[in-house]
Amino acid sequence: MSANANFRSQLLVGGAILASIVLVGAYLAAGGSSYAPDKTRDPCVHRAWTNPGSLQEIAQQFSLSALDGAACELGVSREALAQALPTEEGRERFREQYDIGTEEFAKAIRAGLLRAIEDAEDANALSPLIAAPLRATIEDIPLDQAIELIDDASSAFETFQGFLGPAGDLLEELFG
Amino acid sequence: MATESARPRVAALALAVGIVLADSSIVVLALPEIYRELDTSVAGVTWVLISFNLVMALAAVPAAHLARRVGPGRAAAVGLAVFAGAGLACGVADNLSTLILARCVQALGGAVAVTAALELLPATVGSEREATRVWASAGATGAALGPAVGGLLTELVSWQSIFLIQVPIALAAAVPILAVAKHEMATRVIETELRPAGRPHVAANIALAMVSAAIAAALFLLVLLLIEGWRLSPIGAAIVVSVMPLAAFAGSRLGPLVPSAKARAAAGAILVSGGLAGLALLPKAEVALTVPPQILIGIGLSLVLSALTETALSGRAPQAIHGGWTISARHAGVVLGLLALTPIFTADIAQQRDDAIDAGTAVLLDSKVTPLLKLELAGRISNQLDGEKGKVPTIGPAFKPLPDDPEERAQVETLRDELQDQLDRGATHAFSPSFGLAALIGLLALIPIGLSRRVDL
Numbered sequence: 001m002s003a004n005a006n007f008r009s010q011l012l013v014g015g016a017i018l019a020s021i022v023l024v025g026a027y028l029a030a031g032g033s034s035y036a037p038d039k040t041r042d043p044c045v046h047r048a049w050t051n052p053g054s055l056q057e058i059a060q061q062f063s064l065s066a067l068d069g070a071a072c073e074l075g076v077s078r079e080a081l082a083q084a085l086p087t088e089e090g091r092e093r094f095r096e097q098y099d100i101g102t103e104e105f106a107k108a109i110r111a112g113l114l115r116a117i118e119d120a121e122d123a124n125a126l127s128p129l130i131a132a133p134l135r136a137t138i139e140d141i142p143l144d145q146a147i148e149l150i151d152d153a154s155s156a157f158e159t160f161q162g163f164l165g166p167a168g169d170l171l172e173e174l175f176g
Numbered sequence: 177m178a179t180e181s182a183r184p185r186v187a188a189l190a191l192a193v194g195i196v197l198a199d200s201s202i203v204v205l206a207l208p209e210i211y212r213e214l215d216t217s218v219a220g221v222t223w224v225l226i227s228f229n230l231v232m233a234l235a236a237v238p239a240a241h242l243a244r245r246v247g248p249g250r251a252a253a254v255g256l257a258v259f260a261g262a263g264l265a266c267g268v269a270d271n272l273s274t275l276i277l278a279r280c281v282q283a284l285g286g287a288v289a290v291t292a293a294l295e296l297l298p299a300t301v302g303s304e305r306e307a308t309r310v311w312a313s314a315g316a317t318g319a320a321l322g323p324a325v326g327g328l329l330t331e332l333v334s335w336q337s338i339f340l341i342q343v344p345i346a347l348a349a350a351v352p353i354l355a356v357a358k359h360e361m362a363t364r365v366i367e368t369e370l371r372p373a374g375r376p377h378v379a380a381n382i383a384l385a386m387v388s389a390a391i392a393a394a395l396f397l398l399v400l401l402l403i404e405g406w407r408l409s410p411i412g413a414a415i416v417v418s419v420m421p422l423a424a425f426a427g428s429r430l431g432p433l434v435p436s437a438k439a440r441a442a443a444g445a446i447l448v449s450g451g452l453a454g455l456a457l458l459p460k461a462e463v464a465l466t467v468p469p470q471i472l473i474g475i476g477l478s479l480v481l482s483a484l485t486e487t488a489l490s491g492r493a494p495q496a497i498h499g500g501w502t503i504s505a506r507h508a509g510v511v512l513g514l515l516a517l518t519p520i521f522t523a524d525i526a527q528q529r530d531d532a533i534d535a536g537t538a539v540l541l542d543s544k545v546t547p548l549l550k551l552e553l554a555g556r557i558s559n560q561l562d563g564e565k566g567k568v569p570t571i572g573p574a575f576k577p578l579p580d581d582p583e584e585r586a587q588v589e590t591l592r593d594e595l596q597d598q599l600d601r602g603a604t605h606a607f608s609p610s611f612g613l614a615a616l617i618g619l620l621a622l623i624p625i626g627l628s629r630r631v632d633l
Contacts, residue, residue, distance in 0.1 A: 009438075009439030035459050035605060036528070036601050083558075
């Protein structure tokens with residue numbers, strides 16, 4: 001093979017290597033190795049409550065803390081539990097999938113709600129005066145109502161506030 | 177070079193090789209349509225693709241022997257007629273079994289036509305070297321064009337038209353060959369020597385199989401990513417993947433500038449692997465980002481397929497038999513690539529779909545929309561996911577109608593975009609391991625390429 005032909009062979013192979021490296025390097029630099037769905041966070045790690053202002057915001061953060069607490073207790077992700085909670089079939093499928101008994105499930109849901117109360121207290125969003133009776137209530141309420149409280153804490157809080165009538169304003173103050 | 181009078185026959189033979197080898201990938205973009213229309217399973221429908229390649233792999237060498245025994249002119253004409261007839265049967269098939277059976281017969285006819293064409297080409301173009309070049313280029317062009325043409329026909333006409341359109345083309349390709357067949361019958365002389373064939377070029381054929389596995393993965397997975405992952409229409413996907421044959425055409429201009437087949441094969445394998453690695457590392461779910469990897473793969477495939485085919489055929493006789501070995505290696509590579517990578521990809525897409533839904537749930541839970549709207553959206557999204565039955569879903573319809581309140585509307589739109597981003601990430605990432613593995617297979621082909629005897633053309 002002539003020197004010229006040899007040079008063209010080397011140029012072709014070298015060009016192919018260079019083009020491949022440039023492409024792979026550019027895609028890596030643009031984040032190609034991490035372009036995947038976000039990883040779900042560990043539910044056992046406490047998330048800070050962010051300036052809960054209104055009752056609605058408190059209810060949201062309460063639900064999230066309760067979900068985290070229950071998921072942590074069950075050793076599953078918060079998201080998997082959230083997908084299962086809304087329907088009876090979903091809960092049954094979830095318990096089958098993770099091999100969780102009814103009692104263990106109920107215990108975890110209550111543990112989640114207790115953690116939410118604790119988180120609310122830590123964030124100064126819940127007065128200890130309310131926290132104590134709320135804790136006692138949670139120990140006794142049926143599982144369905146406990147799940148409802150996680151699913152829609154806002155409605156539950158609003159109902160609670162409406163039921164209390166004028167005392168609702170006080171509740172708002174106590175939560176605030 | 178072919179004389180003026182031989183040109184129609186050269187064109188016919190190249191067309192015959194191109195159309196048969198295009199058939200190994202032409203149905204890729206039609207598979208979702210066939211899946212829906214024939215009401216079959218995903219595993220079942222992939223056999224429309226696998227059966228053709230498997231029969232080609234098994235039948236190519238025996239078909240070459242047959243072509244030499246009965247005469248390449250007659251074999252090519254009959255092979256093309258069988259290919260056309262089976263194509264007609266594919267086009268009118270109303271169930272999967274008939275379609276797969278017809279595809280097998282199509283591959284049998286195609287194997288005979290392609291190997292016989294290689295036997296006929298040297299006498300038509302004037303030299304074995306030129307014959308090999310024409311034969312290899314026609315095959316590479318056909319393989320690269322297949323998916324784009326198939327996608328266009330599926331969208332513009334129907335999946336059946338992919339097969340029906342081949343009938344007149346195959347018959348037209350057979351017409352100039354009939355003269356040779358008639359001559360063979362009239363003289364009862366078969367012009368080829370029936371001496372025993374030597375050993376096939378093992379290293380070149382192994383490299384050909386490995387590179388073909390990587391290229392099949394590139395075409396098959398890219399099409400799936402575009403249609404099933406990014407929800408493009410078949411015509412949209414066809415336009416996108418047409419970058420590959422265009423790049424292959426540009427790459428074929430490079431080949432004659434470099435005499436060393438080993439250098440062209442190595443450069444081609446590196447480019448194919450580099451392109452596949454790029455597809456494994458896509459930084460966003462954007463069609464434009466598939467273009468640079470496709471350019472590398474297209475140029476690479478035109479270099480490596482023709483160089484390895486030339487190497488496998490160089491100095492070996494009879495050409496039809498050794499050509500049969502290359503056809504066999506290429507299609508065996510396609511089958512192995514599909515069989516090895518499909519289960520990996522299928523498992524990954526299921527996992528990534530779950531991960532994306534979890535990530536989407538996190539986005540929904542942490543979003544700023546009101547709890548009641550959150551619950552309503554969660555219900556709608558859940559119905560949307562159920563409706564898509566295990567496919568990568570599009571989330572947009574679950575968010576309609578958007579709230580009237582501008583602030584709430586903006587929050588919901590942000591949530592929708594974030595959720596769709598998570599799903600896009602999942603769909604794209606699901607293909608990464610398979611593209612990565614295909615890149616590795618392409619790179620490993622450098623070992624047999626390195627071991628192959630040096631051939632300068």
